[in-house]
Amino acid sequence: MTRRCSMFRVLTSVAICATAGVLIAAQPTTDTHRFTEIRNGIYLAQTTDPVFNSNALVIVNDDDVVLVDSHVTPSKARDLITAVKTLTPNPITALINSHHHWDHAHGNQEFADIPIIGHEFTYTKMSTAPLQEGTYTRGLAGNDARLARMREQVAATTDATERAQLEADLELFAAHVRDFDEIAPVPPTVTMNDRMTLHRESRKIQIRFLGRAHTGGDIAVYFPDDKVVFTGDMALGGPSYLGDGFVDEWPQTLENLKALDFDVFVPGHGSAVTDLNRIDLVQAYYRDLWQKTAAKHEAGVSVTEASQTIDLTNHTLIPIRQVGVDPLTVQRIYDRLENPD
Ligand SMILES: [Zn+2]
Structure with a gap:
């Protein structure tokens, strides 16, 4: 199968167009993001900073852009908005939340002027003391523990070159932790329970609730014409974080996912997965x-x-x-x- 190679306006880019196989391995890169075009203007977006963050999906349509997930902080969301401008001049007109977890949804406040679409459960979680959520407070504790470990490493090294590198890493991570002070969670403004479709000129974006899994409100974003689905943390390349999970119901939810017609899925963390096994x-x-x-x-x-x-x-x-x-x-x-x- 022959596929067209997209043109990018990017700071630096490595574009490799495959003439066979499932993925187009086009990987434009900016100062903050690496984009992988999955198919036909559907990009996996990953931050290049060495900090914990979710994937986002960038859906470039004829006249607009739809995003899935807003990253871990408002700062990272702003980086994403800036980076998307290197892919297309089209405006971002909607954000979809795959679920409520902080690493996927705490950039929402940067999208307060456009519809934010999510499951009813996601709305409830994000409008009911989201900063007291155990999964979030454990994340903050993890940040503090990592900062402490990094400071110990700086103090312990006797090598000047290594110390300079460790101090640079520490400053980058400390700045990321400070970004959390800015977080003021914004819940979805448009909610759904079962399914919703965004109709764009040349594609349908189906938002599907397939059952409880990683949380009570995970949604999949499905592109039936492209045979691609973004699964958030409902399906990764391996097991997901289970602290808010419905492990008893999850296998059936994945069975419902498998009933969709796709041959690649984009998870909430990590690379796109083509080995559906x-x-x-x-x-x-x-x-x-x-x-x-x-x-x-x-x-x-x-x-x-x-x-x-x-x-x-x-x-x-x-x-x-x-x-x-x-x-x-x-x-x-x-x-x-x-x-x-
Ligand atoms: Zn999650």
């Missing part, structure tokens, strides 16, 4: 995780002991190499068992 592997892992954790719960085993003894090393292709599960995951599954809703 990864979804089957993760489904099997979640089923097994749920059953083994439920058995521990049934036997009255504590969260701590269960987290040290649950053995999922049979999932060699994930791969799981050590016995044990994150205590947060065990706690979440115990909570689901004790308070099903």
